[in-house]
Amino acid sequence: MASVRTDLDAEIVAARVAGVPEREICRRLGCARARVEAALDAWAARKLAPENVVRMLVDDLGRLSELERVFAPMAAAGDVGAAKLVRQARRQRARTGNLILRRAPASRPM
Amino acid sequence: MEEGDVERLDRQIVTLRALGQSEAAVAAHFNISVADVRRVIDEKAAVALSAQNRVRMIYLQGLAIEELEAIFMKQARAGDIQSGNLCHKLFERKATLFGLNAPLRIDPIQLAESVQGRLTTTEQLARLLDDIQGKGKPVIDGERADGS
Numbered sequence: 001m002a003s004v005r006t007d008l009d010a011e012i013v014a015a016r017v018a019g020v021p022e023r024e025i026c027r028r029l030g031c032a033r034a035r036v037e038a039a040l041d042a043w044a045a046r047k048l049a050p051e052n053v054v055r056m057l058v059d060d061l062g063r064l065s066e067l068e069r070v071f072a073p074m075a076a077a078g079d080v081g082a083a084k085l086v087r088q089a090r091r092q093r094a095r096t097g098n099l100i101l102r103r104a105p106a107s108r109p110m
Numbered sequence: 111m112e113e114g115d116v117e118r119l120d121r122q123i124v125t126l127r128a129l130g131q132s133e134a135a136v137a138a139h140f141n142i143s144v145a146d147v148r149r150v151i152d153e154k155a156a157v158a159l160s161a162q163n164r165v166r167m168i169y170l171q172g173l174a175i176e177e178l179e180a181i182f183m184k185q186a187r188a189g190d191i192q193s194g195n196l197c198h199k200l201f202e203r204k205a206t207l208f209g210l211n212a213p214l215r216i217d218p219i220q221l222a223e224s225v226q227g228r229l230t231t232t233e234q235l236a237r238l239l240d241d242i243q244g245k246g247k248p249v250i251d252g253e254r255a256d257g258s
């Protein structure tokens with residue numbers, strides 16, 4: 001059964017992301033600990049589904065490219081910090097991009 | 111002792127251990143045995159480190175990282191190197207958290223081949239002389255340059 005996200009779920013998740021302990025959330029929102037855990041589990045299951053993780057990976061690759069686009073001209077102009085950042089971004093892109101390349105053949109019909 | 115009291119006592123034991131007090135000191139503080147302290151810690155650890163709790167932790171950390179990304183990516187786009195570096199670190203952390211970093215490609219077979227392929231100058235000369243004498247590698251599998 002598909003999980004239904006409620007405002008309470010959203011409040012629970014926001015509070016946990018902000019570092020509020022589960023016990024404290026139960027007290028503030030007047031719900032049982034099982035309810036807090038169920039909300040986190042349902043959202044985590046959706047967020048960590050393989051298709052969502054791949055989407056996240058692609059988004060991050062896009063952002064890394066963006067960093068490169070912003071800082072490459074500064075690096076070319078002699079900014080050492082920008083050059084280091086561009087190098088790191090390229091390295092990270094290669095690592096995560098490599099994963100996509102490795103996964104790609106498995107998804108293609110042979 | 112009621113269930114709530116037990117839970118509170120367990121929490122206090124864990125807190126004191128987390129603050130660095132020794133098991134013996136905690137046991138003495140609550141007038142219980144060291145074995146009791148260890149049992150409480152083990153029980154709490156089993157819950158905290160369960161597979162389900164790890165998934166929750168990964169999810170929450172991922173969300174927290176994304177929140178930071180949203181804030182600092184704007185500044186990075188405006189050319190702030192500090193923010194750019196932070197964003198890069200965040201991407202890196204997230205990739206590690208979600209297992210999105212491909213392992214570095216080290217192929218042991220290729221490594222062995224490249225080590226084998228490196229000949230000393232003496233070996234190179236010996237091979238050259240062998241080739242001149244027709245003792246080189248077969249031109250076609252099973253056939254030698256001298257026709258044998």
